[in-house]
Amino acid sequence: xxxxxxxxxxxxxxxxxxxxxxxxxxxxxxxxxxxxxxxxxxxxxxxxxxxxxxxxxxxxxxxxxxxxxxxxxxxxxxxxxxxxxxxxxxxxxxxxxxxxxxxxxxxxxxxxxxxxxxxxxxxxxxxxxxxxxxxxxxxxxxxxxxxxxxxxxxxxxxxxxxxxxxxxxxxxxxxxxxxxxxxxxxxxxxxxxxxxxxxxxxxxxxxxxxxxxxxxxxxxxxxxxxxxxxxxxxxxxxxxxxxxxxxxxxxxxxxxxxxxxxxxxxxxxxxxxxxxxxxxxxxxxxxxxxxxxxxxxxxxxxxxxxxxxxxxxxxxxxxxxxxxxxxxxxxxxxxxxxxxxxxxxxxxxxxxxxxxxxxxxxxxxxxxxxxxxxxxxxxxxxxxxxxxxxxxxxxxxxxxxxxxxxxxxxxxxxxxxxxxxxxxxxxxxxxxxxxxxxxxxxxxxxxxxxxxxxxxxxxxxxxxxxxxxxxxxxxxxxxxxxxxxxxxxxxxxxxxxxxxxxxxxxxxxxxxxxxxxxxxxxxxxxx
Numbered sequence: 001x002x003x004x005x006x007x008x009x010x011x012x013x014x015x016x017x018x019x020x021x022x023x024x025x026x027x028x029x030x031x032x033x034x035x036x037x038x039x040x041x042x043x044x045x046x047x048x049x050x051x052x053x054x055x056x057x058x059x060x061x062x063x064x065x066x067x068x069x070x071x072x073x074x075x076x077x078x079x080x081x082x083x084x085x086x087x088x089x090x091x092x093x094x095x096x097x098x099x100x101x102x103x104x105x106x107x108x109x110x111x112x113x114x115x116x117x118x119x120x121x122x123x124x125x126x127x128x129x130x131x132x133x134x135x136x137x138x139x140x141x142x143x144x145x146x147x148x149x150x151x152x153x154x155x156x157x158x159x160x161x162x163x164x165x166x167x168x169x170x171x172x173x174x175x176x177x178x179x180x181x182x183x184x185x186x187x188x189x190x191x192x193x194x195x196x197x198x199x200x201x202x203x204x205x206x207x208x209x210x211x212x213x214x215x216x217x218x219x220x221x222x223x224x225x226x227x228x229x230x231x232x233x234x235x236x237x238x239x240x241x242x243x244x245x246x247x248x249x250x251x252x253x254x255x256x257x258x259x260x261x262x263x264x265x266x267x268x269x270x271x272x273x274x275x276x277x278x279x280x281x282x283x284x285x286x287x288x289x290x291x292x293x294x295x296x297x298x299x300x301x302x303x304x305x306x307x308x309x310x311x312x313x314x315x316x317x318x319x320x321x322x323x324x325x326x327x328x329x330x331x332x333x334x335x336x337x338x339x340x341x342x343x344x345x346x347x348x349x350x351x352x353x354x355x356x357x358x359x360x361x362x363x364x365x366x367x368x369x370x371x372x373x374x375x376x377x378x379x380x381x382x383x384x385x386x387x388x389x390x391x392x393x394x395x396x397x398x399x400x401x402x403x404x405x406x407x408x409x410x411x412x413x414x415x416x417x418x419x420x421x422x423x424x425x426x427x428x429x430x431x432x433x434x435x436x437x438x439x440x441x442x443x444x445x446x447x448x449x450x451x452x453x454x455x456x457x458x459x460x461x462x463x464x465x466x467x468x469x470x471x472x473x474x475x476x477x478x479x480x481x482x483x484x485x486x487x488x489x490x491x492x493x494x495x496x497x498x499x500x501x502x503x504x505x506x507x508x509x510x511x512x513x514x515x516x517x518x519x520x521x522x523x524x525x526x527x
Contacts, residue, residue, distance in 0.1 A: 015161050015162055015165060016161050016165050016283070016284035017280055017281065017284040018165075019162075019165030019166060019168060019169055020165070020168070020279055020280045020283060020284055021280055022169045023168040023169045023171070023172050024276050024279055024280060026169065026172035026173050026175075026176055027172050027272065028272075028338060029172075029176045030172055030175045030179065030191070031269060031272060031339070032338060032339060032341075033176060033179055033180045033183065034047065034179065034183075034188075034191060035265075035269075035339055035343065035344045035348075036342035036343065036344065037183045037184060037342070037343070038183075038188060038343065039342070039343025039344060039345070039348075041343070042123075042127055043188055044265040045120075045123075045127070045257075045264045045265050046123070046127055046130045046131045046134060047188050047191060047192070048264060048265055048268040049116070049119055049120045049123075049131050049257070049264065050116070050131045050132075050134035050135040050138060050192065051134075051138065051192075051195065052250070053115065053119070053135055053138070053139075054135075054138040054139060054141050054142060054145075054195065056250075069231050069234035069235035069377070069382075070090075070093060070149075070150065070153035070154075070157075070231055070235075071153050071156055071157050071290060071291060071294055072230075072234065072294045072297075072298075072377060072380055073089065073230045073231050073234070074086050074089060074090060074153060074154065074157045075157040075291055075294045075295060075298070076294070076298045077089065077227065078157055078158070079294075079295050079298050079299065080298075083215075084216075085227070086157075086227070087216055087217075088220065088227075089225060089227035089228060089231075090153075090154055090215065091216075091217050091218040091219070091220055092218075092220050092221060092222055092223070092225055092227075092228050093150050093153075093228070093231065094147070094150045094217070095219065095220065095221050096221070096223075096228075097146040097147065097149065097150055098143075098146070098147070100146070101142055101143045101145075101146040102143065104142065105140070105142055105143060108139050108142075109139060112132050112135050112136050112139070115135075116128055116131045116135060119250060119254060119257075120254070120264075121254065121257060121258070122256075122257030122258035122259075123257055130188075133189070134188065134192045137189060137192040137193060137195075137196065138192050138195050138196065140196045140199075141195055141196045141198070141199030141200075142199075144199040144200050144202065144203045145199055145202075147203045148164075148167065148199070148202050148203040148206065151203060151206040151207070151210055152164045152167075152206065154210060154213070154215070155206060155209060155210065155213075156290070157291055158213060159291055160209055160213075161287065161288070162209075163205055163206045163208070163209040164206055166205050167201070167202035167203070167206055168202065170198060170201040170202055171198035171199065171201065171202045172198065173198070174194050174195075174197040174198030174201055175191060175194035175195055175197075175198050176194070177194065178190055178191070178193055178194030178197055179191035179193075179194040230380075233382075234377070234380065234382050247393050247396075248392070248393060248396040248416055251393075251396055251397055251400055252267060252400060252413075255400055255401075255404050255412060256409055256412060259408060259409055263351065263408070263409045265348075266348060266351040266352045266354075266355050266409060267355050267409050267412060267413065269335070269339065269352045270335075270352050270353075270355035270356035270359050270413065271355075271359055271413075271416075273327065273331075273334070273335070273356050273359070274327070274356065274360060274362070276323070277319065277320045277323035277324075277367065278320070278363060278366050278367045278370065281315075281316060281319040281320055281323075281367065282316050282320065282366070282367035282368075282370045282371060285312050285315055285319075285371065286312070286316075286370050286371045286374045289311075289312040289371070289374070290374045290377075290378060292308055293305060293308055293309065293374065293375060293378035294378045296308060296378075297378045297380070302435070305378075305435075306435060306437070306438060306439055307439070309371075309375050309438065309439075310438065310439035310442060310443060312371050313368065313371055313372075313443060314442065314443055314446040314505070314506055315506050316367050316368060316371055317364065317443075317446060317447050317450055318446065318450045318499075318504065318506040318507070320363050320364050321364060321450045321451055321453075321454040322450075322454045322458075322491065322492075322495045323360075323363060324360050324361070324363050324364060325454040325455060325457050325458030325461070325491075326457065326458060326461055326488065326491050327356060327357075327360040327363075328357055328360050328458060329458040329459070329461040329462035329487070329491070330461050330462065330465050330484060330487045330488070330491075331353045331356040331357055331360065332350070333465050333469065333480065333483060333484050333487070334484055335352050335353050335356065336349050336474065336480060337477065337480040337481060337484050339352070341477075354409070354410050355409055355410060355412075355413045356413075357410075357413075358413035358414040358417055359416065359417055360417075361414070361417040361418075361421075362416055362417025362418070362419075362420035362421060364421070364424070365417065365419075365420030365421035365423060365424040365425075366420040366424070368424040368427075368428070369420065369423050369424045369427060372385075372424065372427040372428060372431060373385050373427070375431060376427070381434070384427070384430055384434075388423060388426050388427055388430070389423070391426075392419045392422060392423045395419055395422065396415055396416065396419040399414075399415035399419065400412055400415045402415075403415050442505070446504065446505060446506060449502045449504045450499075450504060450506075452498070452502070453494075453495055453498035453499055453502060453504070454495065456494060456498060457491045457494050458491070460490050460491055460494040461487040461490060461491035461494075462487070463490075464483075464486050464487040464489075464490040464491070465483050465484065465486070465487035468482060468483035468486050468487070469483045
């Protein structure tokens with residue numbers, strides 16, 4: 001991969017990362033507003049249970065199946081200079097999505113009570129009724145999620161990342177604004193309405209960029225088109241493969257519904273913290289390299305394909321390993337800072353921090369699996385992730401049942417993390433068998449170096465937060481912020497310093513690209 005291509009990839013990752021950070025910050029504000037108004041109670045449990053269904057659809061359609069099955073096919077037409085045919089496929093796909101979403105929403109509205117009962121059998125009758133009500137409101141967003149999935153697939157194929165990234169920001173912003181403004185007036189349903197508004201804006205913001213591409217929409221419904229047949233072959237295995245982590249969460253949610261009040265909310269809050277580095281780094285890198293992998297696979301440039309995968313996978317390890325160490329080291333102070341206010345009690349902080357500790361162990365596994373799934377999809381191999389995914393779902397059920405009794409909600413978090421690591425390792429082993437080699441030595445050397453640096457980083461962050469809390473106390477938000485901020489700052493500095501001293505390749509690559517970028521700007525300014 002040339003320096004120019006690396007620079008383009010880095011720019012794409014940068015755009016997506018910035019948008020993901022903004023979206024995640026707004027996601028925190030959404031959670032904080034919810035718990036400030038309603039506490040970590042059964043009301044919050046009901047909303048989290050109801051939200052998990054449309055959130056599952058969002059992850060699968062927008063972040064998964066449609067784009068992952070659609071991009072290799074649509075991108076293949078672009079790579080072969082057959083754009084007109086590609087846009088015909090996009091039109092057929094859009095028409096299919098509209099039809100299927102309308103049918104699915106109608107069916108889901110009818111059977112919502114049965115679906116909710118399966119998800120949270122431990123809720124009483126009034127809690128089930130509230131969850132059903134909230135779920136039906138949020139089902140409306142699934143229609144716009146389907147539209148967003150097709151739009152995102154087209155834009156990503158053209159390597160246009162800004163509009164889809166902005167859509168995710170608007171999605172969370174809408175929930176924050178509508179829920180925050182109306183929550184105290186009309187109740188928890190304000191947050192459900194915000195979810196629907198956010199889904200509409202998520203799609204709407206992508207439309208102008210789509211129109212500028214000059215593509216033509218056609219009211220066609222040809223299911224026999226070769227491109228649609230290809231998508232059909234890919235999409236169902238992709239659905240199963242990408243839904244593994246969500247199905248595992250549903251299993252945890254089912255068992256958590258029988259635990260004491262607030263435990264489900266504690267798991268949800270901790271899991272969202274765990275998803276931060278995955279959503280920011282793994283999603284950004286996976287999204288940015290996927291169109292490139294698709295092009296290289298279509299042109300059978302497998303040497304470049306291996307190098308692109310290796311770079312992406314090593315970068316994810318480099319970025320997520322210190323996050324694991326950091327969340328384990330300062331998880332409790334972070335949750336205390338961000339959530340312990342209003343109706344969020346200290347015991348809720350402890351319960352959430354305990355779940356976060358065990359969830360953090362799975363960050364690397366789920367981040368790596370996210371990229372590995374995209375690699376298989378770029379190769380148009382959807383069977384392997386499905387087989388591995390189904391096996392890990394079975395393993396997750398067994399581990400959940402085994403660990404929930406002695407460890408409670410902590411056991412559910414640990415089971416989820418163990419399954420994520422196993423899923424990643426199996427996919428990596430099978431990819432090596434498929435491609436012959438995957439740059440394994442560089443990946444292993446990078447992982448070992450990053451792990452050593454991350455361990456020292458975690459110890460440094462823990463020492464810093466303990467020292468600052470001992471001096472300042474934890475009675476005020478200002479003292480909590482200084483302690484957490486100091487710990488994070490110390491951890492980042494230590495990790496960067498160790499990356500430099502250990503000469504970790506990912507750090508050296510970024511440093512080199514930055515130097516070249518600065519050099520180009522200086523030369524252009526001189527001219």
